[in-house]
Amino acid sequence: MPNKRRKVSVIGAGFTGATTALMTAQQELADVVLVDIPDMEDPTKGKALDMLEASPVQGFDANIIGTSDYQDTADSDVVVITAGIARKPGMSRDDLVATNANIMKQVTDQVVTYSPNCHIVVLTNPVDAMTYAVYKQSGFPKNRVIGQSGVLDSARFKTFIAQELNVSVKDVTGFVLGGHGDDMVPMLRYSSVGGVPVETLISKKRLDEIVERTRKGGGEIVGLLGNGSAYYAPAASITEMVEAILKDQRRMLPAIAYLEGEYGYHDMYLGVPTILGGDGIEQVIELDLNEDERTQLDQSAESVKHVMHVLDNQD
Ligand SMILES: NC(=O)C1=CN([C@@H]2O[C@H](COP(=O)(O)OP(=O)(O)OC[C@H]3O[C@@H](n4cnc5c(N)ncnc54)[C@H](O)[C@@H]3O)[C@@H](O)[C@H]2O)C=CC1
Numbered sequence: 245m246p247n248k249r250r251k252v253s254v255i256g257a258g259f260t261g262a263t264t265a266l267m268t269a270q271q272e273l274a275d276v277v278l279v280d281i282p283d284m285e286d287p288t289k290g291k292a293l294d295m296l297e298a299s300p301v302q303g304f305d306a307n308i309i310g311t312s313d314y315q316d317t318a319d320s321d322v323v324v325i326t327a328g329i330a331r332k333p334g335m336s337r338d339d340l341v342a343t344n345a346n347i348m349k350q351v352t353d354q355v356v357t358y359s360p361n362c363h364i365v366v367l368t369n370p371v372d373a374m375t376y377a378v379y380k381q382s383g384f385p386k387n388r389v390i391g392q393s394g395v396l397d398s399a400r401f402k403t404f405i406a407q408e409l410n411v412s413v414k415d416v417t418g419f420v421l422g423g424h425g426d427d428m429v430p431m432l433r434y435s436s437v438g439g440v441p442v443e444t445l446i447s448k449k450r451l452d453e454i455v456e457r458t459r460k461g462g463g464e465i466v467g468l469l470g471n472g473s474a475y476y477a478p479a480a481s482i483t484e485m486v487e488a489i490l491k492d493q494r495r496m497l498p499a500i501a502y503l504e505g506e507y508g509y510h511d512m513y514l515g516v517p518t519i520l521g522g523d524g525i526e527q528v529i530e531l532d533l534n535e536d537e538r539t540q541l542d543q544s545a546e547s548v549k550h551v552m553h554v555l556d557n558q559d
């Protein structure tokens with residue numbers, strides 16, 4: 245039975261936002277409110293109506309509306325923030341920081357006003373710093389402000405491992421630690437296929453190439469699309485996180501979490517393994533890292549701090 249009382253608002257009705265709205269409705273996780281700026285109100289209503297009209301064909305029961313009025317988002321259980329600009333070929337995610345930081349402030353104020361008890365899941369890039377900005381602006385407790393990177397980065401990593409071995413993606417486990425940038429840390433030591441460590445199945449040379457392709461996975465899609473960035477796998481990743489929260493699943497998923505000493509970092513958001521459930525990030529899982537992993541994670545954390553400092557200087 246669908247739980248029609250649950251409500252998910254998706255801010256930003258572009259590629260990632262619209263796809264997230266559709267996946268959330270298709271899986272009957274909640275009714276969905278898709279929000280964009282007033283100038284985009286009609287296209288946003290149009291997208292929502294178009295999705296709703298798919299529901300009899302696919303047989304899902306979920307209402308979907310498009311709007312630019314935050315009153316429609318009132319009392320959301322989860323608010324997903326995808327509003328902002330995406331990069332184009334030749335840009336890094338960090339090039340988006342100034343524009344998107346301002347958008348985060350405006351959006352967060354509205355979200356907090358209308359849904360003071362919601363969980364916020366942030367997608368907008370550069371996502372580690374944007375999640376931090378939303379956390380500070382919202383005044384919410386840290387468990388209720390969460391960023392998405394690790395589910396997507398891990399999905400890319402697992403896709404490439406499955407392709408390499410010509411096996412089902414279902415049997416591949418693995419995850420990626422650190423910031424959502426080119427120095428993220430795919431964790432080979434904790435990756436396996438059907439329980440067998442990947443390092444015993446794939447040569448070091450090929451694994452190094454898979455790690456590198458994972459790190460640049462977003463850029464690979466940006467280069468191919470030519471006028472925007474990935475949205476199917478990002479939306480699937482957000483939807484998995486939303487489901488974990490709404491269904492109180494206590495999934496162990498990598499997410500961008502606020503750290504207060506975990507992994508030795510303070511007052512910053514970074515991608516780490518978490519328990520994600522009805523209270524949002526219920527726990528950060530701390531792993532023993534070897535020297536190489538620690539060096540890589542420190543480097544990734546430094547990159548995130550660098551972008552966060554750009555934010556500080558804007559205030
Ligand atoms: N964290 C991650 O893993 C990923 C992050 N992203 C990021 O997500 C963001 C969105 O990407 P796309 O959906 O592809 O971009 P898009 O350009 O298709 O959509 C963005 C939408 O946000 C809207 N918007 C702008 N300002 C707004 C405001 N103040 N209030 C409400 N809506 C507003 C725009 O009108 C537009 O419809 C980008 O910053 C992108 O880099 C994308 C993929 C993965």
Ligand SMILES: O=C([O-])CC(=O)C(=O)O
Pocket residue numbers: 330331337369396424461462463465466473474478
């Ligand atoms: O690469 C980008 O700009 C969008 C993104 O974060 C991703 O697809 O990982």
